Amino acid sequence: MKFVVLALLVAVACADQLYHPPARDDSDEVAILRDERVIEDDGRYNFDMEAANGIVISESGSPGDEGAINSAGSFSYTAPDGTDVHLQYVADEGGFQPQGDHLPVAPAFPHPIPDFVLEQIAFAAEEDARKARGEVSRSYGAPHDD
Numbered sequence: 001m002k003f004v005v006l007a008l009l010v011a012v013a014c015a016d017q018l019y020h021p022p023a024r025d026d027s028d029e030v031a032i033l034r035d036e037r038v039i040e041d042d043g044r045y046n047f048d049m050e051a052a053n054g055i056v057i058s059e060s061g062s063p064g065d066e067g068a069i070n071s072a073g074s075f076s077y078t079a080p081d082g083t084d085v086h087l088q089y090v091a092d093e094g095g096f097q098p099q100g101d102h103l104p105v106a107p108a109f110p111h112p113i114p115d116f117v118l119e120q121i122a123f124a125a126e127e128d129a130r131k132a133r134g135e136v137s138r139s140y141g142a143p144h145d146d
Contacts, residue, residue, distance in 0.1 A: 071092070
């Protein structure tokens with residue numbers, strides 16, 4: 001039994017020598033320059049926060065339909081490559097709707113529609129017209145016994 005206790009004490013002493021917590025780098029700390037929060041009894045709120053590293057956050061909200069919270073706000077920061085990023089958003093019954101110059105944008109419409117798509121649209125229109133006239137399509141659908 002004494003051997004087990006001695007072995008445990010040696011193991012703990014060795015573990016203490018082997019384990020060194022990572023050194024804390026004080027440069028990871030960022031001072032909060034402004035932190036203002038207001039929460040009303042009726043569910044309305046707003047907050048504004050600004051950090052010393054340039055991060056700025058602002059949001060306000062209020063109860064919406066069926067107990068949901070409608071909110072709108074913005075945040076900005078400097079990306080690692082030095083680009084200024086600014087995002088504004090609304091979050092309501094329509095979902096999260098962000099806006100920012102850094103977000104990808106779909107191509108402008110109308111854009112050219114490929115011929116194969118136009119052909120498929122015309123084919124579908126012909127099939128709809130045949131169906132309206134009571135004609136049976138042999139182009140697609142369930143197999144027929146001929």
